[in-house]
Amino acid sequence: MGESRSKLVDLDWLESNFPCMQACPVHTQAGRYVSLIAQGKYEEAYRYARSPNPLASICGRVCGHPCETACRRGALDSPISIRALKRFVTERYGPESRNPVDVFPNKPKITHSERVAVIGSGPAGLSAAHDLALLGYPVTIFEASSVPGGMLHLGIPEYRLPRDVVQAQIREILDLGPELRLNSRLGNFSLQDLKAEGFKAILLAIGLHRSRDLPIPGHDLDGVIKGVDFLLNVNLGYRFSIGKRVAVIGGGNVAIDVARSALRQQQQQTLETLTSSLLPDSLSDSELQVAMKELTDVTRTALRLGALEVHMVCLESRKEMPAFEEEIEEAQREGLTIHPSRGPKRFTGQNGKVTGLETVHCTSVFDSQHRFNPTFEEGTESIITCDTVILAIGQASDLSFLRSEDGISIPKR
Ligand SMILES: Cc1cc2nc3c(=O)[nH]c(=O)nc-3n(C[C@H](O)[C@H](O)[C@H](O)COP(=O)(O)OP(=O)(O)OC[C@H]3O[C@@H](n4cnc5c(N)ncnc54)[C@H](O)[C@@H]3O)c2cc1C
Secondary structure, eight states, X not given: OOOOOOOOOOHHHHHHHXXXXXXXXXXXXXXXXXXXXXXTXXXXXHHHHHTTOTTHHHHHHHOXXXXXXXXXXXXXXXXXXXXXXXHHHHHHHSTTSSSOOOSSOSOOOOXXXXXXXXXXXXXXXXXXXXXXXXXXXXXXXXXXXXXXXXXXXXXXXXXXXXXXXXXXXXXXXXXXXXXXXXXXXXXXXXXXXXXXXXXXXXXEOOOOOEEOOOOSTTTTSBTEEEHHHHHHHHHTTOOXXXXXXXXXXXXXXXXXXXXXXXXXXXXXXXXXXXXXXXXXXXXXXXXXXXXXXXXXXXXXXXXXXXXXXXXXXXXXXXXTOOSOHHHHHHHHHTTOEEEOSEEEEEEEEETTEEEEEEEEEEEEEEOTTSOEEEEEOTTOOEEEEXXXXXXXXXXXXXXXXXOGXXXXXXXXX
């Protein structure tokens, strides 16, 4: 008998043969769509990229691309630019494109009577609603905010993720059937109310919308603000005034977004001041456009010359910073000053308002068991003068809506 060519495919085999696919949380067949793109079969490639991923267009822009980290090509020279290739096909055929391809052309029929409530319309809630709709469940999404998308809209800055892409992706999901109720915060109604309304299952997909506090002396001074509050206000288009010298505490991707958004906010504020004081009221639209362009350049130059400053302070050394290297480099090019290996010790203030951040040299962040346990070198204190400090040192869930009768226990961590 000839040797059988069939092979039992198990997790070990998949991991060693398709590390990119295994690294992807939704197991996208990255190798497959990359090859299809190489063959010029773009639409088919889009179908492979989109099928397992309700947020393919968004991931093509901002996903952390663990597939590229795992890509075996990286051992030879550099990994395949899988995320950029995904963006390429989603820009051609995604819901944001001119020729959107409907991967699920037949609107799913409701085949189950059990109603499901999803709390939160971020990536987790939207993906669950998408998959439940495909399975035939009637789904209602309850969203506290006035806009859907969670951190896609409220957190990630617009210069990295255009809002029309987010809106198109959400529209595509809602077209499958889920109902979306905005301005509907769980807490203003209870889990018991939802059960009484007939929901048989409730998914809590509420994200992490509370910035961690930093309980060091001076933390309650005016001008010490939380990263999530800052981003939410900026991203919802509310006026949020910051100073000319800003310190951001944190070394991760969120801290970088906070710092870069602060730079833009400062530019915007300066631009508005310059516009109102320098430009005559009688300019035509085209004259105004030219003048605004010049003023934008002036503001950027002022920023680079130090008239506006954003400092980033983090415990990690420059090499250890958890933020993506490309993001750090871009932020530095925009004028951000990084102070690595510095721990915040206290906020200084005058008349109730923050005037500076005292930091101390951080000798190590983790102990020998790799637990977070920073150590500092006394006598190395120095002060960064600033009028605003933004905390971006991590987030937590706001679970204040839970009541004892809900019977949900929360583990300590
Ligand atoms: C500044 C920033 C930048 C980021 N950049 C990236 C990136 O580049 N790449 C990447 O992959 N990830 C990035 N992330 C992480 C990513 O945004 C999150 O992992 C993702 O949004 C988590 O999805 P989620 O659905 O769990 O929560 P969220 O996106 O936070 O959504 C939760 C939703 O629940 C709603 N909600 C909360 N409480 C209630 C309530 N009681 N009742 C009703 N609704 C409620 C909120 O309003 C929100 O809309 C970033 C995060 C931030 C903050």
